[in-house]
Amino acid sequence: MANAYDGKIINDPFELLEFVNGLRQHQLRAGRGGDNPGRKDAHGNTIYRCNVHGQYRLHFTRNGAERVTFLSVNTHGDLLL
Secondary structure, eight states, X not given: OOOXXXXXXXXXXXXXXXXXXXXXXXXXXXXXSTTSOBOBOTTSOBEEEEEXXXXXXXXXXXXXXXXXXXXXXXXXXXXXX
């Protein structure tokens, strides 16, 4: 599914946050099944994943103050370490 940001370079972090909030995001799971527990970062924050372009996934967390930390962008098959 295409979105308004396909092929666009995002230079402004606030623009990127608007982009992330508009995507379908879900918890990154500890295993392949939907019934596996969600993964957490070292601070206990839930790790989320969303599609950003084709096979690429953006991984990020939000803390209690709704601050976002971007962890990685990689393909669906790549492991998040």
